Amino acid sequence: MHNWTRREVLALASALSLPAVAGCLGGLRTAPGATPGLLVSNLPRETNPDVSAGALREQVRANTDFALDLHRARVAAEPADNLFISPLSISLAMAMVWAGAKGETEAQIAETLHYAGEQADLHATFNALDLALEPSADAEKDAFRLDLVNAIWGQESYPFDDAFLDTLAVNYGAGLRTLDFVADPETSRETINDWVADQTEDRIEDLMPEGSITELTRLVATNAVYFKATWEHTFPKDATADTTFTALDGAETTVPMMRHEESFPYAEVDGTQILELPYVGDEASMVVVLPPEGEFTDFEAALDADRFHGLVDALEPREGTVRLPKFTFGSKVGLNKTLKELGMPDAFDHDLADFSGMVEPGTEERLAITDVVHQSFVAVDESGTEATAATGVVVGDESAPMDPFTFAANRPFLFAIRHRETGSVVFLGRVVDAAAAQ
Template sequence: MSADRRTVLALAGALLAGAAGCASTTDPDDTNGTNDEPSDDDPFDGYETPDFPQIEPTTDIDLETGLLAEQVRGNVDFALELLAQLRDGDPEANLFFSPYSVSVALAMTYAGARGETATEMADALRYELAGEDLHVAFGALEGEFERRNVDGEEVDSGYPGDEEDGDADEDALGFQLSSANATWADEGYPFDDEFLDLLEVYYEAGDHLVDFSGSPEEARQEINEWVEERTNDRIEDLLPEGSIDSLTRLVLTNAVYFLAAWEYDFDPADTEPEPFTSLDGSETDVELMHQREELPYAEIDGHQLVELPYANGDTSMVVVLPADGEFETFEESFDVDRLATMLEETSSPEVDLALPKFGIESTFSLVEVMQDLGMERSFTGDADFGGMTDGDTNDLYIAEIIHQSFLEVDEEGTEAAAATAVVINETAAPEPSERVEMTVDRPFLFYIRDRPTETPLFVGRVVNGETLQDD
């Protein structure tokens, strides 16, 4: 990991809220979300509700623990559904994305949706909470993440050369989970003040007035610069040429940046080239990192799961390695219930782990993906985003959803970044047990999660060793 990556730990931007909950067909104007009692044996239902800070101004809404648990479960469900949709587009490719970023950007959009448009969005995004409840939950999670984020905190890397007194050396990684939102509105267009105020209160989405009508290219460059600044320059040119034009009226953006050291780092001296078998059966030598630690681990029918904690104690990477020769069958059936079952079965043996160093960069248009998930009206002239506008004007639709992501995993930790832009146009249109081994030398799945809230921050799959590492 290069020195410049270790020194950039002070990005601007408020911490972003968690993603969506379970499917609901409730009207977004109805502030009474439905809730079933959580299952006693579901790990996604068992976490304690954090002591959320008060967000001003807001109504006095009591979010029950069970309601938030349903929200979290839906969050994981949406992440896995989105992974399945993106995988189907290119089954042989490695991919990586942030369901967190996608869900937040679309939650801001959902705040202005009405009628069938809102119902479809809630179903596709697995929202359980309705109306202001949903946005209160996003804002509450924002405050919880902000409380735990220690900007620029250094941790002892554990490498030879660290000070004997345990102080971190100058190259030690820190921890950062920063996220920011912004509203880019066409100057002069009659947006509803209550809609803009809601985005500012719950998402801290600063309102930027731009001239989409007269200078769309200048506005596009301004948005891209904002994204680059808030992702440590890892996400560049999020909005490509031609994505913004004179009919664009609103762009809602989210940018998230993550940098964390492992709690148990990998010694670079133990990293060595070993064969990785890709999904098509071909073998490629990749750099495999090695460590032996007591880690949360489960094995069911030959399918292995291990959880690698980061040094801040609240985030981790979960790696799922399907049984040899069964990746495609396992991936097809991998859902929130199966993940919950595997997490339930974890114990803490000494794990002899081999894991590739890897990096992935991905760019997606999510229009077709979200349509396949049932969000159809939003992209047509039948869209109802009347909650965004002041008066009788209701001629807006989603022209594009663009998502870009970056990931690098090495011996010291993980750096990840992602950004999402929603472009809205006016219509012209237990105790340690025996030692186990886990060698990740074939296709695998992974996700980075915030453990106290169970929010999946990033999700990915690795199936192609040839493109796994830079030469």
């Protein structure tokens, strides 16, 4: 990443759309065009939710468990690839849809996503987390920015349940923007994609792929995360030099390796090195985990939330030398199969899915998830970090010695971008082939 984009951002968007399976549309207006209107709940967003610090910590740990579950599933599908996801975006977008789930569908989603607590408590906790992630008033906006925005898109004149809309308004600040999926699904898709592109500074221009929105679509839930960060200690550009990186398969390649001598939070636990690279303002950081040589695969497979947070807790300021490759890569992956295998198959089954909490009682249509897509991008250089990601879900029918350390990420490593105060993992990734990430 030689130059920042227009706003040097780390951006993320998530979307879930819900089409109908069967039933009568009743009085839906089907005039051509898909100009969005806005159906607003009478309730304002709760800006001071009654959530204890303990409940927030519990959900952050639970979110990390989901992040690592999803990461392992992706590794199983793509064992030789560099990977990057935003579990927080997926969790937030799914939580908005979970607000309308009932019965076994509700239970499976909660277990798969590791939602801690009942519906009302969970939504309030996510609201508190969202608000806690807002940058402080004195944050240097040119060097650090983190925004989370939610939006709900629904079929105009559709009988959405008032309680469902109230939940989204109070906890996610999301009013329902009406579109006419029935008459013009393609224009509706373009409208949603334009909104996502705007929230992500055009880094994600086609979140919802062609064919993902149809005349059966009834609701799309979207979440965008916008992040910009400069290292607290930028790497000297003249210290970057070509260095050998040994990939997961043992292949050796030459990649540009950044170098810095500075005091960083650092720890070594059972041979695993952990390094924290703070961004300006100390509100967020990148944690880099370097398992012992030859042990990456076993370490990655066994990593859970308790161990991850334990590694972070072991960090202490230390003088040392850091070597980290510059890298840039992205991916787009469908998550239907993964989420089913992780424990929520009913949500995708038109005969079993129960999202009746989204609609008024007596509505005959059944809703089910039809597609989940996640797209991501990350770039790391001497100045800082830039990344973007998007998720679309379609629903329808021990202490180290104090000597100077050396941290040389010249072999496979894991990394997480996290909010320091809450410990929330916003992004999670692995670099197992640095040459493929140039």
